[in-house]
Amino acid sequence: MMFRSQPRILRLAGAVLFAVTVxxxxxxxxxxxxxxxxxxxxxxxxxxxxxxxxxxxxxxxSIGSGGGIKQYTDGTVDFGASDGPMTTEQLNAVQGxxxxxxxxxxxxxxxxxxxxLGSTKLKFDxxxxxxxxxxxxxxxxxxxxxxxxxxxxxxxxxxxxxxRSDGSGTTYIWTDYLAKVSPEWKQKVGFGTxxxxxxxxxxxGNEGVTQQVxxxxxxxxxxxxxxxxxxxxxxxxxxxxxxNFIDASLVTVTNAAASAVFAANTDFRVSITNAPGAQAYPxxxxxxxxxxxxxxxxxxxxxxxxxxxxxxxxxxxxxxxxLLYAPLPKQVTALVAVRLKTLKANGRLMM
Amino acid sequence: MxxxxxxxxxxxxxxxxxxxxxxxxxxxxxxxxxxxxxxxIPVLLLALVLMLVRGAAPxxxxxxxxxxxxxxxxxxxGQFGAFPMIVGTLLTSLLALLIAVPLSLGVAVYLTEFAxxxxxxxxxxxxxxxxxxxxxxxxxxxxxxxxxxxQRAVFPFLRSLLGFLxxxxxxxxxxxxxxxxxxxxxxxxxxIMSVSRxxxxxxxxxxxxxxxxxxxxxxxAVRTAIIPYARSGIVGAVILGLGRALGETMAxxxxxxxxxxxxxxxxxxxxxxxxxxxxxxxxAATPMHYAALTYVALLLFVITVLVNxxxxxxxxxxxxxxxxxxxxx
Numbered sequence: 001m002m003f004r005s006q007p008r009i010l011r012l013a014g015a016v017l018f019a020v021t022v023x024x025x026x027x028x029x030x031x032x033x034x035x036x037x038x039x040x041x042x043x044x045x046x047x048x049x050x051x052x053x054x055x056x057x058x059x060x061x062s063i064g065s066g067g068g069i070k071q072y073t074d075g076t077v078d079f080g081a082s083d084g085p086m087t088t089e090q091l092n093a094v095q096g097x098x099x100x101x102x103x104x105x106x107x108x109x110x111x112x113x114x115x116x117l118g119s120t121k122l123k124f125d126x127x128x129x130x131x132x133x134x135x136x137x138x139x140x141x142x143x144x145x146x147x148x149x150x151x152x153x154x155x156x157x158x159x160x161x162x163x164r165s166d167g168s169g170t171t172y173i174w175t176d177y178l179a180k181v182s183p184e185w186k187q188k189v190g191f192g193t194x195x196x197x198x199x200x201x202x203x204x205g206n207e208g209v210t211q212q213v214x215x216x217x218x219x220x221x222x223x224x225x226x227x228x229x230x231x232x233x234x235x236x237x238x239x240x241x242x243x244n245f246i247d248a249s250l251v252t253v254t255n256a257a258a259s260a261v262f263a264a265n266t267d268f269r270v271s272i273t274n275a276p277g278a279q280a281y282p283x284x285x286x287x288x289x290x291x292x293x294x295x296x297x298x299x300x301x302x303x304x305x306x307x308x309x310x311x312x313x314x315x316x317x318x319x320x321x322x323l324l325y326a327p328l329p330k331q332v333t334a335l336v337a338v339r340l341k342t343l344k345a346n347g348r349l350m351m
Numbered sequence: 352m353x354x355x356x357x358x359x360x361x362x363x364x365x366x367x368x369x370x371x372x373x374x375x376x377x378x379x380x381x382x383x384x385x386x387x388x389x390x391x392i393p394v395l396l397l398a399l400v401l402m403l404v405r406g407a408a409p410x411x412x413x414x415x416x417x418x419x420x421x422x423x424x425x426x427x428x429g430q431f432g433a434f435p436m437i438v439g440t441l442l443t444s445l446l447a448l449l450i451a452v453p454l455s456l457g458v459a460v461y462l463t464e465f466a467x468x469x470x471x472x473x474x475x476x477x478x479x480x481x482x483x484x485x486x487x488x489x490x491x492x493x494x495x496x497x498x499x500x501x502q503r504a505v506f507p508f509l510r511s512l513l514g515f516l517x518x519x520x521x522x523x524x525x526x527x528x529x530x531x532x533x534x535x536x537x538x539x540x541x542x543i544m545s546v547s548r549x550x551x552x553x554x555x556x557x558x559x560x561x562x563x564x565x566x567x568x569x570x571x572a573v574r575t576a577i578i579p580y581a582r583s584g585i586v587g588a589v590i591l592g593l594g595r596a597l598g599e600t601m602a603x604x605x606x607x608x609x610x611x612x613x614x615x616x617x618x619x620x621x622x623x624x625x626x627x628x629x630x631x632x633x634x635a636a637t638p639m640h641y642a643a644l645t646y647v648a649l650l651l652f653v654i655t656v657l658v659n660x661x662x663x664x665x666x667x668x669x670x671x672x673x674x675x676x677x678x679x680x
Contacts, residue, residue, distance in 0.1 A: 066634035089637070160524060165609030165626075167426075167634025189427065193636045196425035201526055201620050202609025204630055211494060212608075215502070215525050 029303040030057035035068020035081030080290035083169020085269035102286040105326035109235035125239035126181025135199035162221035165202025167194040177273035252281035258329035301345030406645035424611035431643035435613040439621040444596035446532035455543035482541035490605035521616040526608035529617035539592035550584030583670040590662035600625040
């Protein structure tokens, strides 16, 4: 615009001069990332807001956590995103060249279909859920369920277990929790984005699980908190490590992260399921961005660092509540802020 | 290729023929382009097979052919076996054929032999329209209409009527092998119907008239003169349906219950190969998980090739051994 009346060559020269005199200018940058679908709505919002603010374009493809880790490993994206931390095997594949940056929190909730109960809220504890998913508790009026829910008349009905059929971060959180509270689950099934389910039907995505639970009387399933809340589904209170029955909410999920113990030099690959806090919801988890500790392209490194600093700041973290994501607790953002200072561009620390 | 004579000899003969040279060059170019087009297809196929074999190599090395006979599918422990999926794929496709073939043939025969003239075109058009509906729409319809119906009425009825058979025992969930088979049957019916209808239409009238002249009733004419004449075409139609059923993914994964297990009961959830790939490939947890899914894809490819080869053989034998003049469509 300011060059409008000048010859084209001058304009070009001006542009070149501008680019040379402002090295690593944020405005010229774009970053690409791929990965988890669960945080996609908040990432989209963040990237959009950040782009309006700084001009840095961040393109994010929500292809799933597994795909995000794969593309990060293959080096086809600037950053990855995953709902489950990278395994030791996956870390070895990138020679440990990755930093996990927690962004927001998610949680799994237990939902069910028992029309005879109306809107009664059910209560579960970890070992009971594990035994239901192991196929050891098969009836709704099992004495352990009755003991957990005094005053509720549970029907004499088969429990129909529903789980995810596609690999998913939701399943990772779920099985990670079950493996912590049930030694038998840990030994027989283990945890991961996809496992060998002892019983049950598989549904694709949160919507697939929901639909199958809704269709089969006596169904039980797990879905993301956000999905359950925005679809007004019933979900259970779950007994946490401190022995309290906790409803999943943004506050109780953030509590879980706040009560988790971090080492000073943590790599943030910390599981916060079954967290110790008195008011912590036990089936909670971080979701992470996978960032290169030392990016070759100085401009990109600077943009990445700047974005991450903005992301853990109040402006970005305040956007989470509207979209029903639980924000990071202060302790964690403080730790992340320290870690971001170690990010390097082409081997050198950035100011 | 060997049959063509190089046209270059012509151009050296005389001036009046010169114009032909250009035409010949054009022809050669055209031929080259067409040859390349024709080569692309086998090359693509080869590339596909190579990619599948390469991707599946770790799983092939680890599990060998036993992969196809093993039941466990445990991504955490890295143990994979495709037996339930292979059974599920073949079972749902065969059940779908069992339901779809008599129905579609019935409709095709009715439309070509019995239906009043004003009905034939509109009904045929509606059937062809059915073939154009995307499979995810069938899946949604299955989820919201078919499954509740099966769950509440059809499955309990079947269980009380045929409960002495192991196929109709056990808990009723809704999503099941039988539900997937029924949706598959509905999806392949239009294909079998419209192709068999075309085939039956191609049966010459003399065939019908001859049978009638010999005193055959309508039914006898259909049974003895028309169906046998169209046999190979009908087999082709059925194979087309089978091919579609084997590879169908979306609707099946929405209705089959996605369980890596094979049970005698048709009410139990199961899995098909295509559904498993669609479900798990995006988020495959480990490199071995990827390899195992690629191995499944390779096996699915092999199965479809075998089915097609068997179908060719069947059509060939039917058309040779059948009534003379039978037309392979």
